[in-house]
Amino acid sequence: MGASDFSKLPHIGEALRRKEDYRFLTGAGQYTDDVVLAAQSHAVFVRSPHAHARINSVNTDAARAAPGVLGVFTGADVAADNINGLPCGWLITSTDGQPMKEPPHPILAQGKVRYVGDHVAIVVALTQQQARDAAELVEVDYDVLPAVVSVADAAANSVAGAALHDIAADNHCYKWAIGDKGAVDAAFAGAAHVTKLDLVNNRLIPNAMEPRAAIGSYNRATEEYTLYVSNQNPHVERLLMTAFVMGLPEHKVRVIAPDVGGGFGSKIFLYAEDVCLTWAAKKLNRNIKWVADRSEAFLSDAHGRDHVSHAEMALDKDGKFLAMRVHTDANLGAYLSTFATAVPTILYATLLAGQYTTPQVYVEVDAWFTNTAPVDAYRGAGRPEATYLLERLVTRCAWDLGLSQDEIRKRNFITSFPYQTPVALQYDVGDYHACMTQAQALADVAGFEARKSASAAKGLLRGVGYSSYIEACGIAPSNIAGALGARAGLFECGEVRVHPTGSVTVFTGSHSHGQGHETTFAQVVAARLGIPVENVDIVHGDTGRVPFGMGTYGSRSISVGGAAIMKALDKIEAKAKKIAAHLMEASDADIDFSGGEFSVRGTDKKIPFGQVALTAYVPHNYPLDKLEPGLNETAFYDPTNFTFPAGTYICEVEVDPATGATRVDRFTAVDDFGTIINPMIVEGQVHGGLVQGIGQALLENCVYDRETGQLLTGSFMDYAMPRADDFPEFKLGHVCTPCTHNPLGTKGCGEAGAIGSPPAVINAVLDALRPLGVKDFDMPASPHRVWEVIQNAKA
Known part of the structure; x- marks a missing residue:
């Protein structure tokens, strides 16, 4: 069919x-915390208060003697049982032909801690409160070392003594590139115009409604393990844990992921807690539950984004794109999480052609270790980073050449399919002009100038921002992904x-x-x-x-x-x-x-x-x-190709120049998801994605102290999550060009909103501020940041 x-x-x-x-x-x-097993005990993890320190000793005597305690384990116990570290699921080869530097990632720290929240010990007791009390009694003697938290400092090697791993003395994990550098350089040499842009894609902390949780269980009679866990891919979790970490027969381990209250990528990975509970369940012959509290989740869940990039676009005199070159420094955090290395490479650089007929693209990525929580896939995983960079750059090109945001996109849209991009991917089908046309109609672009005048009469600045995104979904096929470094089938x-x-x-x-x-x-x-x-x-x-x-x-x-x-x-x-x-x-x-x-x-x-x-x-x-x-x-x-959802988003904002407060007044999203099975569910997915993307653009921002490596945004008091009243009623539209290579014609809709919305919002804010001379700033467009750039422009 x-x-x-x-x-x-x-x-x-x-x-x-x-x-x-x-x-x-x-x-x-039935969520993981709803599961109650017989003889169930509770675990609490002792976590590092330092971003970087040597562990001189860990004294667990007082904790072991505390009421209700069943066991206390440290990195020494892990090493004695020959438990391996957590694996990285994607091998990246550097431009010099050498494999990436892949340091050990022990489930309990051995010798060093490398970020605030790193796992030092696990305490198991009859009740959660007893485990918490006993964890306070674990004495750790630390020798505090210098910390490095930003890729700028890591790249400059400016913090003496801040080498995280012996295998990477300069904290550099890999240098990776794609595209024809010679052809790109030649195109730039002959270009009528070059636009340049420096930008940061800020670090985010996932905050699913349900924090991570796990229950480890062991059956002595059958020698079988069961792990209940809030995870997005239980088979992969089992495969990684058995084959790479614990050395167990796969058929002896059952992983159950019951109802899961949101994941957004942060629950794809194999985490240290999951292995610790599975391992400790056998050692103690007890069922062991661990549920993260929100503060713990802020510290220990894998974070997202965190790119620093320089981008350039070469254009002819008519605004046609000739070539693009990009350099990105990507923060991987303290260790390589499960898919961390694929995000700033295969999932990022290959999308930088966007919807445009740019003949040549060259992208170079340097990845760095820092004393921060590991960074991995977060809703969109590389695609939001690529779209933000490209769509910010395209809008800047338009303004530099005196063109409108829609016109420069229309002049460069791909119109013939299939289309082979210069960065590996081949798009099978699409209609980008149709998405733009429908978005402009729904957004009432024709009425923008009247709304802008009405805002001005109130002393407010109004701006409009465009974003025409494309993403690659359903990573495929397995043999190609394997050649690109994937260590599993897809x-x-x-x-x-x-x-x-x-x-x-x-x-x-x-x-x-x-x-x-x-x-x-x-x-x-x-x-x-x-x-x-x-x-x-x-x-x-x-x-x-x-x-x-x-x-x-x-x-x-x-x-x-x-x-x-x-x-x-x-x-x-x-x-x-x-x-x-x-x-x-x-x-x-x-x-x-x-x-x-x-x-x-x-x-x-x-x-x-x-x-x-x-x-x-x-x-x-x-x-x-x-x-x-x-x-x-x-x-x-096993798919023969990615699917390629695409669309155009248009955002209108009002900015109060006196306070810097920004209000999203209108937001229109037109997407091409191919065949839609259930439009109500798709609409819900788009709404959720838009909220996450706009949340990044205006509110969310993960910040570490540059000197100490302490997480400064470690709670909802400091990390601003979006609320319902931060958003207007979204206007949604759809174009349908069915995928040509799967029997359903579907393309995927879960991440689109988070991919296309951040640049639309920031382009709108910058459009509002252009009359004041403001050309740029980094997300989030919080009131203080916006007010600050307005004051600097006036100075």
């Missing part, structure tokens, strides 16, 4: 209410189990943590089989029930996970046709299947899907010589 045929089926494009919401809204969800698995009554259970390797999979996947299956949506159940998040899977991230669920389910449904249909043909005494080549019924072509013979399902399990009239009983199929899907 092709994508165009699929999009016409019942239930596809229908805004069904989410099946899963009833249990969430009535308190019947396929997905789907199992469709048809029951004798005709109802269906689907086991998917994707994972839901708020995206509505139980509804969307059920719509796909119901549409294909012609059965009610309520007759389809979706199972995910349990390595003991799902054959295999790579989890959910990178907006891959429907395009990769859904495609795997479609492949399994192809097998179901093929076998069911053979059963139907036998029942109707026809050739299976003459059987059609539509609307939940099998029919013999050219006759009035037909039977319902339910009758075929029952026959498969009650094979009294069945071709047993040709078919096995049952109707249960599994399929794996």
Whole structure:
């Protein structure tokens, strides 16, 4: 079945209410902290108060003797049991042909701590309060060392004695590049105009509604481990933990990720806490629970973004892009998190062509270790960083040449597909002009000048900002990703189990943590089989029930996970046709299947899907010589290419020059997600992404003290999360160019809002401030920052 045929089926494009919401809204969800096991104890981690220090000694005697304590473990215990460090899932090769520097990442610190919050010891007690009290009794003798927290300081090697790892004395992890440098330099030499821009993509701290949590369990009788964990990809978690860290047979470990209250990338990774609990459960023969409090999450969850870049665009006299070159310094934090190295390289640089016909692009990335929490994928993962840089640069080019923001984009949009970019990716399909046209209509761009005059009458400045983003979703294919450094496959698995009554259970390797999979996947299956949506159940998040899977991230669920389910449904249909043909005494080549019924072509013979399902399990009239009983199929899907959602966002802001306060007055988002299964769920995903992206642009900012490495924004008192009243009512629109290489025609929608919105907001703020002579500033556009640049412009 092709994508165009699929999009016409019942239930596809229908805004069904989410099946899963009833249990969430009535308190019947089951999150990791809701799981209570027999003989369950509690863990608390002793964390480093210093950003960089040698550990001279750790004295646990008083803690071990404290009431209720079952055990206290340190890095020495980890080393004695030969537990390896946490692995990095993506190998980057430097421009000199050498592999990246990959230092050990012990689950409990050995010899040194390298950021505030680094794991020093784990205390296990009968109650959480007893564990907390005992953790206070662990005495650690530190020899404090100089800390480096910014990539500027790391690159300048300006902090003496701040080498984090022996393997990287200069704190440099790798230098990576893509593109034809010679061709780019030649294009710049002959350009009529060159625009240059320096910018920072500020560090963010993910704040899912549910903090990370885990429960480790060990069964002595079967020698099996079970880990309950709030994680986005339980199979990958199990694979990394067994094969690379603990050296366990994979079939002896079960990872269960029940309901997960938001992930946004920060729950993709294998964390030290997960391994510690699994390991300690066997040592103590106890079930052990750990739940992070919010302060702990600020310190220990993997952070996002943190790029410092210089970008240049070469243009001809008519504003056509000739070439672009970029240098980025990326902060990786103290250790290499699971996908950290892929974010500023494969997931960032390859998107810097954007929607434009720039003939040549050259990107160079230097990655650095610093005394900060590890940095990894956060909603968008490299794509927001690329879009922010490119869309800020494109708008600056327009202003330098006296062009409007929309005109320079229109002059450079790609119009013919497939399109091979100069940075590896090939876009299969798109219509960027259509997105721009619809966005301008919805945003009432024609009325902007009147609104600007009305704002001026109130003493306020109004600006408009554009952003035309593209992203790459469903990282693929596995062989190409492997050649680029991936240490795992990037396929997905789907199992469709048809029951004798005709109802269906689907086991998917994707994972839901708020995206509505139980509804969307059920719509796909119901549409294909012609059965009610309520007759389809979706199972995910349990390595003991799902054959295999790579989890959910990178907006891959429907395009990769859904495609795997479609492949399994192809097998179901093929076998069911053979059963139907036998029942109707026809050739299976003459059987059609539509609307939940099998029919013999050219006759009035037909039977319902339910009758075929029952026959498969009650094979009294069945071709047993040709078919096995049952109707249960599994399929794996490895995409042949990325999918490429794209769109244009337009933001209008009002700025109060007296205070610097910025208000988003209007925001319009027009996206091309290909085929849309459930528009209500897509709308919710876009809303959430816009809130996160606008939150970064105006409010959120992670700050470490430059001298001590202390986290200065360690709570919601200092880290400004967006609130509902920070936003207008969003105007959304859609263009549909179905993906050409998956059976659903879908592209993915989960990250788009967070990718396209930050540059639209900042371009709007800068547009408002241009009359004052303000040319630039870095996110977030907080009142103080905006007021400060206004005062500096006046000086």
